[in-house]
């Protein structure tokens with residue numbers, strides 16, 4: 001740190017220089033985050049000084065968090081759903097597994113997750129000492145083979161996970177089958193809908209994935225992905241709100257005497273941002289956003305197929321995967337573990353962005 005500070009203009013110019021080095025969203029086709037909705041930014045600004053880690057000081061912000069959880073819980077067909085706003089899908093997955101391990105105490109706990117599960121389960125394993133067993137895909141479908149999953153369960157299994165909108169292929173596991181398996185073994189069933197939670201409910205004929213499915217104990221849903229909130233905002237949603245208490249530790253010097261969150265200090269700003277988007281758009285607005293993303297996904301697929309690129313799957317959600325090929329420079333497109341090209345068609349990937357990309361691609365033909 002310098003002895004003397006500098007002017008506001010100097011600081012902001014310095015930061016603007018660094019910001020200019022970041023990738024422009026007009027070329028990001030690989031991210032599950034997006035440009036925040038304008039109303040999220042206004043809401044964020046109102047709540048920047050709030051700390052949900054000490055909710056007695058900020059009862060207004062704390063009430064918004066409760067309303068956010070309740071709105072998302074009812075969107076996912078739950079009644080009196082509990083939970084809280086996390087820093088993202090990683091924290092929500094970790095906490096869901098912590099709860100499962102407390103509910104089903106055993107010396108050497110394990111969980112069984114789809115091979116497509118997000119790497120946050122590896123972090124969960126490392127942090128909690130819970131073994132993670134990966135159940136393979138159904139051949140060519142990228143959804144978990146529940147029969148294979150059943151063979152990985154033993155007396156130390158505390159939870160099964162299903163993914164609704166997986167990170168690499170955007171497909172939805174057979175949640176009813178996974179939940180049934182969990183019920184048969186009297187263990188928890190966690191659904192990771194970090195990405196899909198705000199897409200699937202707005203698709204035509206959505207697959208069952210939420211609290212409407214018997215046996216689903218918890219769901220991860222990230223407003224900072226398709227919810228267009230400011231970053232970082234995830235949520236952990238719990239069918240049984242009291243199960244959060246299993247994570248409580250004493251927090252004697254705060255306004256509340258126990259704390260169950262993984263992080264301590266937590267901003268209310270992104271939570272207000274998430275809630276603002278939900279209130280502002282309503283289900284109708286989200287349906288429009290998702291249908292726009294799906295339309296752009298179909299345009300990308302038809303445009304690429306016209307050039308001879310081969311899709312790996314028919315997209316179910318706003319995520320398209322192709323066999324590997326060289327792509328035009330300057331575009332940020334990621335690869336799956338199997339080496340496929342992965343395009344995430346977030347709200348910032350507008351029709352213009354798709355056409356610009358296809359134009360660049362046409363110059364490579």
Ligand SMILES: Cc1ncc(COP(=O)(O)O)c(C=O)c1O
Nearest residue numbers: 032088089090118167192194195
């Ligand atoms: C299905 C799924 N779960 C969990 C996560 C982790 O979320 P975060 O990066 O917000 O911690 C992601 C991130 O892309 C994801 O796609």
